[in-house]
Amino acid sequence: MKDGGIGYKPDANDPERVFMDSGLPEGISQAEITFRVRGGLRGSRVVRRSAAEFAHLRTVEQRVSWWGPAARVTLTEAERYIDQVRTTLGARAEEIRRRREGVDLRCTWCERERTYIGALGFQTGEPGWLSGEPRKLGQHIVHQHTYRCDTCGSLAFFADGYLEHPLPGRSSPPAK
Numbered sequence: 667m668k669d670g671g672i673g674y675k676p677d678a679n680d681p682e683r684v685f686m687d688s689g690l691p692e693g694i695s696q697a698e699i700t701f702r703v704r705g706g707l708r709g710s711r712v713v714r715r716s717a718a719e720f721a722h723l724r725t726v727e728q729r730v731s732w733w734g735p736a737a738r739v740t741l742t743e744a745e746r747y748i749d750q751v752r753t754t755l756g757a758r759a760e761e762i763r764r765r766r767e768g769v770d771l772r773c774t775w776c777e778r779e780r781t782y783i784g785a786l787g788f789q790t791g792e793p794g795w796l797s798g799e800p801r802k803l804g805q806h807i808v809h810q811h812t813y814r815c816d817t818c819g820s821l822a823f824f825a826d827g828y829l830e831h832p833l834p835g836r837s838s839p840p841a842k
């Protein structure tokens with residue numbers, strides 16, 4: 667159901683609820699829009715957008731991290747909010763795509779494309795008090811996407827969580 671930071675219930679074409687956790691205004695970590703009509707015990711009830719008279723917008727502020735009270739907004743305002751998030755997410759995806767394609771994977775020395783050999787786990791640690799040996803506490807595994815030159819064996823690493831791997835290969839340097 668979720669697609670790049672926006673989720674729709676029950677479907678994207680005519681949703682009752684739209685949940686967003688990315689591409690939001692500064693300081694907002696989550697937002698939910700529910701489409702509504704007047705009625706019900708609580709003054710309004712959730713309906714599909716096509717049947718709605720207005721909408722409720724609720725957000726989570728990063729600094730407090732709980733849901734604020736619902737604000738009543740017009741359907742136009744609700745649509746504009748969702749559109750803005752979509753636009754931001756679209757621009758971000760485009761930027762990531764551009765960056766992925768811009769990475770030159772050729773080995774500097776051998777002038778050949780490095781091969782993706784997977785996400786390797788590296789153990790990290792902090793030196794303990796006095797001993798200088800790594801402490802057990804604070805050790806964890808970080809994954810690095812790794813590309814190896816099959817001629818000289820040199821490696822290129824990318825931390826997990828930034829770009830999607832394997833990157834699209836490049837046979838020539840990006841045009842300047």
Ligand SMILES: [Zn+2]
Nearest residue numbers: 773776815818
């Ligand atoms: Zn090489």
